[in-house]
Amino acid sequence: xSAREFGEAWALxxxxxxxxxxxxxxxxxxxxAGWRGVVAAVGGMMIPAAAITVALTAAYxxxxxxxxxxxxxxxxxxxxxxxTIATAALLVRASARHGRAHLVIDVAVSLGFVVAATxxxxxxxxxxxxxxxxxxxxxxxxxxxxxxxxxx
Amino acid sequence: MDPLALFVVFLKASALSLGGLSxxxxxxxxxxxxxxxxxxxxxxxxxIGRISTGPxxxxxxxxxxxxxxxxxASLALLAASLPPLVIVPITALARRWLLATPVAGxxxxxxLATAGLLVATGIGIVNASGTPSLWQLALAAIGTVLTYRGTxxxxxxxxxxxxxxxxxxx
Numbered sequence: 001x002s003a004r005e006f007g008e009a010w011a012l013x014x015x016x017x018x019x020x021x022x023x024x025x026x027x028x029x030x031x032x033a034g035w036r037g038v039v040a041a042v043g044g045m046m047i048p049a050a051a052i053t054v055a056l057t058a059a060y061x062x063x064x065x066x067x068x069x070x071x072x073x074x075x076x077x078x079x080x081x082x083x084t085i086a087t088a089a090l091l092v093r094a095s096a097r098h099g100r101a102h103l104v105i106d107v108a109v110s111l112g113f114v115v116a117a118t119x120x121x122x123x124x125x126x127x128x129x130x131x132x133x134x135x136x137x138x139x140x141x142x143x144x145x146x147x148x149x150x151x152x
Numbered sequence: 153m154d155p156l157a158l159f160v161v162f163l164k165a166s167a168l169s170l171g172g173l174s175x176x177x178x179x180x181x182x183x184x185x186x187x188x189x190x191x192x193x194x195x196x197x198x199x200i201g202r203i204s205t206g207p208x209x210x211x212x213x214x215x216x217x218x219x220x221x222x223x224x225a226s227l228a229l230l231a232a233s234l235p236p237l238v239i240v241p242i243t244a245l246a247r248r249w250l251l252a253t254p255v256a257g258x259x260x261x262x263x264l265a266t267a268g269l270l271v272a273t274g275i276g277i278v279n280a281s282g283t284p285s286l287w288q289l290a291l292a293a294i295g296t297v298l299t300y301r302g303t304x305x306x307x308x309x310x311x312x313x314x315x316x317x318x319x320x321x322x
Contacts, residue, residue, distance in 0.1 A: 015250055015259050016239035018166040018175070019209035023236035030240050038240060042233055049206025050213045050229045054222070056200045057214040064196070068318065073192060075317020076310055077277060078288040080198040082295025083309070084274035087173045087208075088267040089300050106264055113268020117177075118275060124181045127265050128168050135261015140254045 001031055022046065109134065153188050155227060158220050162212055162231030170263050172209030173198070177269035179212065180276070183219065191280035193218045202306035287320050 001009070009027040016023035022042055029041030063069045092106050113131065116122040122130075161182045169175035176198070183189040197218060201211025209232055216228025242250060249255065278284055278292045291313050298309045 012239055012243050012247070012250060013236075014170075015255065016236045018169060018235040019172050019207045019232055020170075020236065021172075021207040022209075022233055023239045026237045026240045027243060030244070038237065042237065046206065046210070046229060046233055049204060049210055050225065053200060053204040053206065053210050053213045054217050054225045056204050057197070057217045057225075060196060060200060061218075067322065071321040072314035072317045073195060074281070074288070074321030075291055075313040075315070076199050077192075077195045077280065077313075078284060078292035079295035079310055079313030080195050080202075081274045081276075081278035082292040082297075083198065083202065083299045083306070084173060084176060084277060085271050085292075086296045086299035087171075088270035088274070089296075091171065091174070091263050091267040091270070093300075106260075109261075109264045110267040110271070113265045114271045115268075117269050117272035124177045124269055125168070127269055128178075128262055131261040131263075131265025132258050133261070135264070136254050136258040138257070139260045139264075140257020 001028065005031065105139075109139075153220060155220065155223055158216070158224055159227040159231055162216065162228045163234065165212070166209075166232050167235040168262075170259065170266055172207050173211070174263075174266040174270060175209065175212060177266070177273045179215065180273055183215070189215065189219050191277060195277060195280075199310050202310060285320075287316065291316055 006028075009024055009031070013020045013023035013027060022045070025041040025045045026038045029037035029039070031037070033040065060069075088110065092103075092110055109131075113127055116127055116130075117124070161179070165175035165178040165182065168178060176194075180191075180194060184191055184194060194215065197211045197215035200214045201208060204210060204214075210229075212228045212232050213225050216224035216226075218224075220227065239250075274292075274296075278288065284292070295309055295313065298304050298312075299306065
């Protein structure tokens with residue numbers, strides 16, 4: 001596939017639900033070999049990585065209850081919390097490419113959802129639905145370009 | 153937990169998220185709140201998912217294993233793989249519609265809602281074991297900055313957290 005086709009597949013994959021790299025693999029696989037290509041591309045990317053993930057999880061499970069592992073987890077937990085917050089920042093970061101006003105709106109809307117979730121106890125599913133509605137009605141002026149986003 | 157119900161939980165989280173880790177708020181709401189998983193297991197799954205190969209979103213395979221063993225991991229893998237593939241037939245049928253502004257706005261709105269929920273989830277993880285100590289707050293800040301900058305491999309960031317935990321967490 002050409003660089004232009006790859007770029008378009010990348011942009012379309014950013015519109016997919018779930019893991020964007022799976023969508024990208026699926027689009028590339030379909031382009032290369034139809035539906036068999038989709039299965040080969042997605043299976044080739046996910047199955048070995050999933051097997052390694054399970055092996056690591058099982059290996060950690062052997063020592064998970066030990067005092068050493070518990071102490072390490074006391075440090076890993078805040079780091080993963082920080083990683084989660086950074087992922088949110090990365091989701092918003094792409095807005096900076098569209099100018100300051102765009103960024104201010106996106107940060108303000110995101111902070112509104114932080115308040116809704118932490119202080120008002122709005123259910124997760126309701127927040128996502130509200131985000132979709134607000135976005136479709138009021139935020140659809142520009143097509144998102146998420147090449148900078150590294151949220152997987 | 154019933155395997156079918158577990159599959160539905162993972163499928164819902166995957167189908168209603170944008171990007172790898174963005175399924176976390178839904179999974180935490182559906183698994184931790186009812187007591188099916190613990191925050192410690194969520195932390196383990198995220199850490200292993202960042203250390204392991206493949207997309208960030210594969211942390212749900214680790215979480216599936218912790219909650220439901222090999223079957224749970226397999227169901228999580230299937231649930232993570234299916235929703236993104238809806239883009240393939242939709243692209244073939246309605247590529248122009250996908251690139252229309254209302255769709256872009258919807259995706260942007262969901263991304264912003266997810267960003268807010270991820271911040272709330274991150275705060276929840278930091279506070280999961282009670283009031284965090286100063287060194288844990290410092291680690292959370294370091295984890296945020298290093299991940300945002302992306303200059304260090306996530307495994308190194310997690311190793312820093314583990315090392316500090318070993319030194320100060322006993």
